Each structure stands twice: as C-alpha cells, then as structure tokens.
Amino acid sequence: MRNIIFFFLVLSIITGLLIGVQLKNSVSKIDLSAMGDLDILFLWREVEKSTEELQKENNGLKNEIKKLENEISFDEDTTALLKKREDLKTKAGFGTMIGTGLVVTLADSNQKVRERDDPYFYLIHDSYLRAVVNVLKSGGARGISIGSERLNIGSKITCVGKVIMVDGKRIAPPYEIKAIGDPVSLANIIRTSSFFRMLEHYRDNFGIQLGVKILPLIELPPSQESLNLELFEVLP
Amino acid sequence: MLPLVFIFSILFGVAIGFIIPWQIPLVLSKYVSVAILAALDSLIGGLKASLDNTFNSKIFLSGFLLNALLAGFFAYLGDMLGLDLYLAAVVVFGTRIFQNIAIMRRMLLMNFNKKKEER
Amino acid sequence: MISKPNLTFIALCLFITTIFTVMLFKTRESIYREVGPTTTQEAVSYLKELNIKKEELHKEKESLELRKRQLSAAYVEKGEFIDLVNNEINKLEGYLGYKRVSGLGIKIVLESPEGYIVSVETILDLINDLWSSGAVAITINEKRVTWETYFELTEEDLLMNEMEINQPYLIEVIGPEDVIRGTMYMPGGFVEKMQLRGINVEITKNVPLDLPSRGD
Numbered sequence: 001m002r003n004i005i006f007f008f009l010v011l012s013i014i015t016g017l018l019i020g021v022q023l024k025n026s027v028s029k030i031d032l033s034a035m036g037d038l039d040i041l042f043l044w045r046e047v048e049k050s051t052e053e054l055q056k057e058n059n060g061l062k063n064e065i066k067k068l069e070n071e072i073s074f075d076e077d078t079t080a081l082l083k084k085r086e087d088l089k090t091k092a093g094f095g096t097m098i099g100t101g102l103v104v105t106l107a108d109s110n111q112k113v114r115e116r117d118d119p120y121f122y123l124i125h126d127s128y129l130r131a132v133v134n135v136l137k138s139g140g141a142r143g144i145s146i147g148s149e150r151l152n153i154g155s156k157i158t159c160v161g162k163v164i165m166v167d168g169k170r171i172a173p174p175y176e177i178k179a180i181g182d183p184v185s186l187a188n189i190i191r192t193s194s195f196f197r198m199l200e201h202y203r204d205n206f207g208i209q210l211g212v213k214i215l216p217l218i219e220l221p222p223s224q225e226s227l228n229l230e231l232f233e234v235l236p
Numbered sequence: 237m238l239p240l241v242f243i244f245s246i247l248f249g250v251a252i253g254f255i256i257p258w259q260i261p262l263v264l265s266k267y268v269s270v271a272i273l274a275a276l277d278s279l280i281g282g283l284k285a286s287l288d289n290t291f292n293s294k295i296f297l298s299g300f301l302l303n304a305l306l307a308g309f310f311a312y313l314g315d316m317l318g319l320d321l322y323l324a325a326v327v328v329f330g331t332r333i334f335q336n337i338a339i340m341r342r343m344l345l346m347n348f349n350k351k352k353e354e355r
Numbered sequence: 356m357i358s359k360p361n362l363t364f365i366a367l368c369l370f371i372t373t374i375f376t377v378m379l380f381k382t383r384e385s386i387y388r389e390v391g392p393t394t395t396q397e398a399v400s401y402l403k404e405l406n407i408k409k410e411e412l413h414k415e416k417e418s419l420e421l422r423k424r425q426l427s428a429a430y431v432e433k434g435e436f437i438d439l440v441n442n443e444i445n446k447l448e449g450y451l452g453y454k455r456v457s458g459l460g461i462k463i464v465l466e467s468p469e470g471y472i473v474s475v476e477t478i479l480d481l482i483n484d485l486w487s488s489g490a491v492a493i494t495i496n497e498k499r500v501t502w503e504t505y506f507e508l509t510e511e512d513l514l515m516n517e518m519e520i521n522q523p524y525l526i527e528v529i530g531p532e533d534v535i536r537g538t539m540y541m542p543g544g545f546v547e548k549m550q551l552r553g554i555n556v557e558i559t560k561n562v563p564l565d566l567p568s569r570g571d
Contacts, residue, residue: 019317042265044398047405054412061419068426072436081440088447091502130479138505153450153502156487160404161397168408226415227450231491232458232529234449235565241362245370253377260375260382268379275372282365291361300368 093152093223097143099180107174111207121206126159139189141179147171152223183214267308274307277329284336452501452569458529464557466523475506488538490530499569
C-alpha cells in the first residue's frame with residue numbers, strides 16, 4: 001500500500017514539474033502567431049481598453065498638476081510664465097484651442113463598385129487625410145483635428161487594413177477634419193487645391209462623400225499623445 | 237406540460253441575460269463557452285436519465301457544476317500549456333450530446349408507438 | 356415520467372446555462388459589430404501599435420506622478436519652480452522650431468537617377484513615418500519642418516512653404532535612430548516603396564545633428 005502511494009507521489013511530482021516548466025515558457029511571452037483568430041481579437045480589445053483607461057488616468061494627473069501649479073504661482077510673473085507655456089503647448093497641439101474655421105467631411109462611397117473599376121477609388125485612404133491636412137496647413141490652419149483626435153506637430157495618420165488611425169487610435173467614418181484658422185483663406189485654398197479637385201472628380205465618378213462647411217465656433221481638444229521633449233538639446 | 241417548462245426557462249434565461257448589464261470578460265469568454273458546452277451535456281444527460289428513470293438529483297447537480305468548472309479549467313490549462321485542450325472537451329461533450337439525444341429520440345419514439353398500439 | 360423535483364432541477368440548470376450563453380453572446384457580438392481589424396494579421400499589427408502606445412503612456416504616467424509629488428511637497432521653492440517652467444518653455448520653443456536644436460539622429464538622402472521630382476504624397480508619407488517612429492525634429496534640405504510646413508507640387512518643382520527644394524533631398528532627423536531605421540527598412544516600408552520607383556535611398560545612422568530654427 002505504502003509503495004503505491006509513494007509511486008503516485010513521484011509520478012505527480014514529475015507531472016507537476018513538466019507542467020510548471022511549460023507554463024513558465026508560454027506565460028512569460030504571448031506568442032501571437034500561435035493564437036487563434038478570435039483570441040487575437042479579444043487580446044486586442046483588452047489591450048485597447050486598458051490603454052484607454054491609462055489615458056484617462058494620465059489626463060486626470062495632468063489636471064491635478066495644472067491645479068497644483070496654479071496654486072503655487074506666487075505672483076503675476078509666474079502666472080504669465082505659465083500662460084506662455086500653455087500658449088506654446090496649444091500651438092504644438094497639446095492644449096484646447098477655440099476659434100472659427102471649417103470642417104471637411106470625407107466618407108467612403110456607398111455606390112456599388114462597377115465592374116472593371118478598381119475598388120480603391122471608392123474608399124477614403126489614410127493618404128487622403130494626410131493630403132487634406134497638408135492643404136489645410138497651406139491655408140494657414142492653426143489647429144486641426146480628425147474625428148475626436150487633435151493633431152500635434154508629430155501626429156501620424158496610418159491605417160491597418162481599412163481602418164484609419166490617428167496617433168494609434170481608430171477613427172470611425174465619416175472622417176471629420178476640423179481646422180481652426182481664417183475661414184476665408186481656408187475656403188479659398190480648398191477651392192484652388194488640385195487635391196480637392198481630384199476628390200471632387202472621385203465624388204462625381206465614384207460617389208465618395210465630400211463636404212466642406214464653415215463653422216463659426218470650433219473647440220479642439222488637446223492631443224492625447226505624450227509630449228516627448230527628451231532626445232534633443234535647445235541651442236541658444 | 238414538460239416542454240413548456242423548458243421553453244419557459246430558456247426564454248426567461250434569455251431575458252435575464254439581456255437585462256443584466258454584465259458581460260463575460262473577453263479573456264474568459266473562450267473558457268466560459270467550453271463550460272457552457274459541458275453544462276449542456278449534463279443537461280441532456282439529465283434529461284435522458286429522467287426518461288430512463290435512473291435520474292439522481294445529486295449526481296445530476298454535481299455533474300452539472302463540476303463538469304462545467306472542469307471543462308473551463310481544462311481549456312484554461314490548455315491555453316497556458318500552448319495545447320488546444322479545449323478541443324478534447326468539445327469532442328467529448330459534443331459526441332455525448334449527440335449520443336444522448338439519439339437515445340432520447342429512440343425512447344420517445346418507442347413510447348409513442350407503444351401508446352398507439354395500446355389504443 | 357419525470358417527478359416534480361427532478362423537473363425543477365433540470366429546468367433551473369437550463370435557466371442558468373441560458374443566462375451564461377446570452378452573456379457570452381453579448382460579449383462576442385459586440386466585437387463583430389465594431390469597426391476594427393478584420394483579419395488576424397491586421398489585429399496583430401494593430402496590437403503591436405497599441406502596445407507601443409501603452410508603453411508610452413506608462414512612461415508618461417510615471418513622469419506625471421513624479422511631477423505631482425514634487426509639486427505637492429510641502430514647500431516648493433519659487434526659483435526652482437520658475438527655472439523648471441522656463442526650461443520647459445525653452446524645450447517647447449525648440450520643438451516648435453523657434454530655436455535651433457541639436458541631438459543624435461540619422462541622415463536620409465533621396466535621389467532619383469532620372470531626376471524625377473518626388474511627389475507630395477511621398478514626402479508626406481516619409482514625414483508621417485518619421486514622426487510615427489519618434490522623431491523630435493526634422494529638416495529637409497536644411498529647412499525645418501514645423502506645424503506650418505506644407506508641400507506643393509508645381510510642374511517642375513517640389514515646393515516646401517512656397518520655396519523650391521531640389522534634388523538630392525537631404526532629410527535630417529533627430530530621434531531614436533534604431534526605431535527610425537527599423538521603420539524605414541520595414542517590409543513594405545518607405546525604402547522598399549522607393550526602390551520600386553527607382554529612387555535611391557541612403558541612410559546614415561548615428562550622426563550628431565545641429566538643426567536650424569525655422570527662421571534661419
């Protein structure tokens with residue numbers, strides 16, 4: 001009887017050891033390619049959720065810091081200094097900006113793709129958004145946002161499959177590009193821009209949706225990206 | 237009477253499931269789906285046993301809970317080991333569900349035929 | 356046939372199972388409806404981006420928490436605080452292109468042997484890639500790229516802020532060199548795209564750079 005128990009003990013220890021070793025291997029890093037399709041979708045969702053939460057926490061911290069700084073600012077000089085910094089941040093895209101401007105709306109065509117046509121022409125691509133931003137900047141836009149995301153100097157517009165992302169965040173169509181600046185010069189530049197003429201051509205032939213509207217009051221939120229000012233030195 | 241109770245409990249379950257605000261956390265969803273399969277197997281096994289007149293509520297309840305938990309746990313263990321252990325649960329429970337359904341169908345048909353002859 | 360208590364048991368368990376099934380359905384269904392990656396590969400590349408972003412956010416959180424602790428310490432010296440803010444203003448001015456900046460970075464030279472002009476799309480694509488790999492300052496032919504920078508193509512020239520820029524295009528970037536190089540040489544990345552069009556790309560790493568302000 002004792003022997004049997006002993007055997008069982010030894011066997012279970014060996015099994016446990018094997019499982020433990022294997023667990024250590026596969027838990028330490030997630031092998032993406034070995035996971036099934038759905039698992040990756042799930043993982044992606046989880047990571048996205050936790051990233052959003054992190055973002056919220058950071059925003060909360062930023063607000064607290066602002067409050068503390070305002071409490072500390074002893075005199076007018078300091079307040080002026082803080083305001084100067086805030087203005088610079090807003091220029092770089094990291095502060096709320098309010099003003100007049102216009103909004104450009106782009107959306108995929110809802111026509112059926114005709115035979116012999118390339119479906120490419122029926123969709124809005126990330127390169128279009130980059131080009132629109134370029135045109136708006138040439139019209140003197142001081143602040144731009146795409147969807148809910150404010151652009152900063154170093155913003156990136158990319159895509160994964162058909163999904164367009166701004167600074168790593170998914171943007172849902174229709175794509176609303178809001179720009180703060182002189183509405184007249186912005187509208188002028190849009191009228192004369194060759195890129196917008198191409199978009200109009202696509203609208204007439206393939207049905208992509210394009211709209212431009214002047215808005216009297218636009219409020220752009222600050223960019224959610226982290227502002228990285230390491231890596232370089234400022235020379236006098 | 238009998239099918240009515242089941243239909244009613246299913247409808248009630250669907251309603252409650254939609255009304256409560258919780259969802260299964262995504263990471264757990266795979267394990268829960270295997271657990272649900274195990275639970276379904278227990279349920280159909282229970283039905284079969286009650287037709288057989290061998291139904292024992294303790295066996296049924298313990299099987300229902302333990303099978304579900306174990307199946308979920310095995311799926312989890314399999315993921316940790318990098319081995320699709322949940323497939324084992326899917327195959328075993330799937331087969332058993334179909335077997336039990338086939339047996340139940342035969343029994344019910346036989347009962348039905350008997351009643352016809354008696355008449 | 357089935358006694359009453361047994362029936363209740365089975366019905367109860369069926370009830371519980373259904374609740375869970377519906378909860379599961381709700382979870383899965385919401386995923387399929389969303390705008391998101393539709394294939395595994397997309398999900399993987401999206402996940403990679405998210406992980407980078409998450410790391411950045413973690414870093415930001417740490418520095419923010421440190422800052423908060425410093426500020427909420429019982430006594431903050433005025434001089435120190437003003438120095439800190441001034442330093443930040445200085446850095447921001449460098450970042451915005453009002454001041455000259457220096458740092459380690461890489462040099463990219465673009466040249467088309469036949470003398471083709473690089474299109475606006477290509478230049479925007481390149482700059483987008485550079486920013487996304489963490490660049491902090493960029494110049495093209497020694498002109499600083501800032502928020503106000505825009506490009507146009509006329510019949511024979513590429514214009515940057517209404518000024519001609521000519522071949523060979525020299526792009527200097529301050530930023531994390533390895534990341535930038537990795538992005539450039541990625542399969543399907545910028546270098547590959549340019550080679551397909553017959554444009555030579557030359558990348559030099561580890562260059563101490565001194566980039567002008569936008570006025571210079």
